[in-house]
Amino acid sequence: MDLLLDFVIVGVSIGIVYGLVALGISLIFSGLDIVHFAHGELYMIGSFLGIAVISFTGVPYFWALIGAMIITGVLGVVVERVFYRRLTRGGGGYTVAGMGMIICGFGMSVALQNVAYLLWGAAPHPYPVSFGMPIFLGNIALPKSYLYILICALVLMTVLHTFLTRTKLGLAVRAVAYNKDTSYLMGVNVPVMISLIFGVACAMAAAAGVLIGPINYVQIEMGYLMLLKAFAAAVVGGFGSLPGALLGGILVGLFETLCAGYLIASYKDIYAFLLLIVVLMVRPTGLLGILVKVKA
Amino acid sequence: MLSIRGVATGYGKVQILRGIDMSVSEGQIVALLGGNGTGKSTLLKAISGLLPVWDGAIEFEGEPIQNRRPNEIVKRGLTQVTQGKDMYPAMSVEENLRIGAYTRRDRAGVTADIGKVFDYFPVLGERRRQLAATLSGGEVQMLVIGRGLMARPKLIMLDEPSSALAPRIVLDIFSIVNRISRNEGITILLVEQNVRMALLLAEYGYVIRDGVIHIEGDSRDLITDDNVRLAYLGGTVTDAGADAGTGLAH
Ligand SMILES: Nc1ncnc2c1ncn2[C@@H]1O[C@H](COP(=O)(O)OP(=O)(O)O)[C@@H](O)[C@H]1O
Ligand SMILES: [Mg+2]
Numbered sequence: 001m002d003l004l005l006d007f008v009i010v011g012v013s014i015g016i017v018y019g020l021v022a023l024g025i026s027l028i029f030s031g032l033d034i035v036h037f038a039h040g041e042l043y044m045i046g047s048f049l050g051i052a053v054i055s056f057t058g059v060p061y062f063w064a065l066i067g068a069m070i071i072t073g074v075l076g077v078v079v080e081r082v083f084y085r086r087l088t089r090g091g092g093g094y095t096v097a098g099m100g101m102i103i104c105g106f107g108m109s110v111a112l113q114n115v116a117y118l119l120w121g122a123a124p125h126p127y128p129v130s131f132g133m134p135i136f137l138g139n140i141a142l143p144k145s146y147l148y149i150l151i152c153a154l155v156l157m158t159v160l161h162t163f164l165t166r167t168k169l170g171l172a173v174r175a176v177a178y179n180k181d182t183s184y185l186m187g188v189n190v191p192v193m194i195s196l197i198f199g200v201a202c203a204m205a206a207a208a209g210v211l212i213g214p215i216n217y218v219q220i221e222m223g224y225l226m227l228l229k230a231f232a233a234a235v236v237g238g239f240g241s242l243p244g245a246l247l248g249g250i251l252v253g254l255f256e257t258l259c260a261g262y263l264i265a266s267y268k269d270i271y272a273f274l275l276l277i278v279v280l281m282v283r284p285t286g287l288l289g290i291l292v293k294v295k296a
Numbered sequence: 297m298l299s300i301r302g303v304a305t306g307y308g309k310v311q312i313l314r315g316i317d318m319s320v321s322e323g324q325i326v327a328l329l330g331g332n333g334t335g336k337s338t339l340l341k342a343i344s345g346l347l348p349v350w351d352g353a354i355e356f357e358g359e360p361i362q363n364r365r366p367n368e369i370v371k372r373g374l375t376q377v378t379q380g381k382d383m384y385p386a387m388s389v390e391e392n393l394r395i396g397a398y399t400r401r402d403r404a405g406v407t408a409d410i411g412k413v414f415d416y417f418p419v420l421g422e423r424r425r426q427l428a429a430t431l432s433g434g435e436v437q438m439l440v441i442g443r444g445l446m447a448r449p450k451l452i453m454l455d456e457p458s459s460a461l462a463p464r465i466v467l468d469i470f471s472i473v474n475r476i477s478r479n480e481g482i483t484i485l486l487v488e489q490n491v492r493m494a495l496l497l498a499e500y501g502y503v504i505r506d507g508v509i510h511i512e513g514d515s516r517d518l519i520t521d522d523n524v525r526l527a528y529l530g531g532t533v534t535d536a537g538a539d540a541g542t543g544l545a546h
Contacts, residue, residue, distance in 0.1 A: 168398070175384055175395050181346055182382040187370035187399035187447060 015253020046206020
């Protein structure tokens, strides 16, 4: 029983981290109509930036989280403005640039990984934080970092949700995600909103990176598997749906932790995709997915 | 107030407009007529900044606005209500109206204007918390007109408000548009295929054909003009550019 509780807490915490990355992927998809394949690398860089902030300034973990989010968010905006937006020059915006954008995303992923290699090398880095003694649930020791993940991720999601539903800027973000031309006619500065969407999505990825840091070692290849899992989470939840991304993340994390715990642990990374396949067979739109929006 | 001289534009390499000349004076209701696919919506998109202008000049209140960004043009007081009844289905009626006032900073004024829109269109008031996706076609048309008004425009361009609506609802909407123009002093450029209705409302009318203004004149004269009937009934077959455009779309 203690073991099950332990698995559930661990699974949900990991899952919520998947959810944060998936949220960014979904946000970019609904806002820009592209699947961002370099999102795993922004998660990885965010994680490294968290370490950098802690070691350069000595601030507590929580501030490093905020710092890494801001820096990665700005980095995301720069990447979008300087590289991706060039591809939309032919007209039609991101919707039309589709295929080129996917290849550009892959290229960006490789480029960012190499930049990270130059900066931090290939060796795994431990996170320079300690949360003290683990919590004991019966005779199972649960590191406190899992609780930090749960609390921080829930706070972040609440803030994002409040931003999107309660503020004028959030309203504009939702409007742009639905229809760019109409939103332009409302007086919304669409290019700026697209940058904002990208920045927020990258900041969320960085948060995931900093939150997972104390559990795993941080290394430059961590983005790849995270991208695949977050992608699975986004699809399971319903691609483009923000609550769906969160739900999908939690389900994937829970499912893989339980399967790894009770079945064969070395297949851990396969279970996420098993769940993906099953969900797609039963409900192709994902759990909270609406039919893919019809766009001209 | 709005003056358009020799405006040419199109999509990609396909030219649709070949030099449009038009003007709209303050306080007027002006009708822009023409058959399906003659480039009425294309002209509105060029005015509102959604489409680049290839050639010619567009002036609003004496200042050139061609090839400005749509959000800047809206700020100057020129709003377009698109033909597609493009509302935000996942937002409530009230949120749809609020996004229409995006360029405004006066919170109290915005809330007051939402009330005003509900006065003109009481059915929207009854549905203010409902998602726009649940509205009927006529209600959506009212919503997008109301949303256009929320920007407090000096000139509003309405693109075929009557399309795909029952005649009785069209009558309702047109009489409300007339009231709005009188009470609020808003200038209106009305794009229509419903020629008779549009000319009853408007003081002046333009008929577009083959990418240029084919006929123009006072509404009273146009209503009795045989050529207008012809342009209204006649399609766009003579417009090679339009044919190419349609060909691409298939
Ligand atoms: N987005 C587009 N891309 C290419 N061609 C278009 C597009 N929109 C309209 N067209 C073409 O431009 C012509 C004029 O269209 P439009 O301005 O919508 O006509 P109207 O509003 O008068 O019915 C048509 O031939 C149409 O096929
Ligand atoms: Mg049209």
